[in-house]
Amino acid sequence: MKLTEKEERMLKGDMGRGVQCAMEVLVKMGELYGAEEFVEVKNAHIDAAAYTTIWDAGTEFVEFLVENGARVAVPTTINPMSVDRRNWRNLGTSEEFAAKCDRLENAYMKLGVNPTWTCAPYQCTNVPMFGESVAWSESNAVDYVNSVVGARTERLPDLVDVCCAVAGRVPKYGRYLDENRKGELLFELEGFDDAWFQDNVDYAVLGYLAGEIAINRVPVIKGLPQRTTQDNLKSFSAAAASGGAVSLFHVVGITPEAPTLEAALQGTTDYETIKITPDRMREMRRRLNTGDKEQVDMVLTGCPHLSVDEIGQIAKEIEGKKVCEGTDFWIQTSHPIYELAKMAGYVDVLEGAGAVLVRDSCLMEMEYNGMWTGKHFVTNSGKAAQYAPAINSVKITMADLKGCVKAAVTGKVPEEV
């Protein structure tokens, strides 16, 4: 790789062993991907926050960087940790595990991250500008920031994200390059009336389907309604990045690199077209639904972390009702969004109804202790539908937001599923 004078000095150790180590990792990675140079980034988002993803070895690596003088070089947000620090005892986390999470959290605080602890940093503080290069990991956030914001990042691996934050740069490869941002296959929506795409769950199912087919290609979606919101695209992003490995998509007439189909495809005429019909969506949803009983043990929302608007919608739906005994209702978000929801009066309504607001963490990143094995979850998240069965050995039924609230209140699968 061709390095600038400053990069040579970083690599030589002039800025300390921590920065040098980060640069050694990044140069190796750049060579691996055939990058010719680095690109400076304006900000970073670290995925490697959960103890369950990087364990002791990852913790030691972050501590090593800190002890050797490294600090983040650009504003850096961070993903959920493996523990809700305000309520971990009630959520089944052991003392020993919580202590390990504390150790990792302390290391990151010393490194200088903004303690957002969320997988949706774009609804908190970290909103890049169109065209800007950033160094993000966390698959939903990568997909969202590339596609909905039009900033540029690759799907960076855990701990490489930390090195990028410390070095303030990333090897220029993949989605940082214009030619790797063009649409590669077209999903054409056909036969949907206005009842469709009113709720995030349809975006999650469509995202999962697109991800499964596209794998790591760039899908272009044509036919989504103009009323599509950021929260809808958040659901789509998360599902597309877990149904496959999508890191960039375009929605014609909605996302910034797709004002037209031609723009999304960068003029290419050689592409595959896939028709998406209501029947195909129903079939995908049936495949995601693995639940085989009427009783619901857990309603899980907030994968990715909920926005204040989404929390408000749940509060409105559940006001005056109570969560059924024997059913848990988790609402996962970050503490900044929790504080907004508290000020808006939503938290009192939700907690009064018996829902649990999980802050700065999520079930799939928490200590695995088998307490959910074999349980039946209802969720509106395509990502949770993929991860929770794999990580927590649970069965899933997908529902829209109203259906989730109904399931929480009755303890039963909502009728419309």
Ligand code: F3S
């Ligand atoms: Fe976020 Fe956890 Fe889902 S990190 S995207 S809530 S698996």
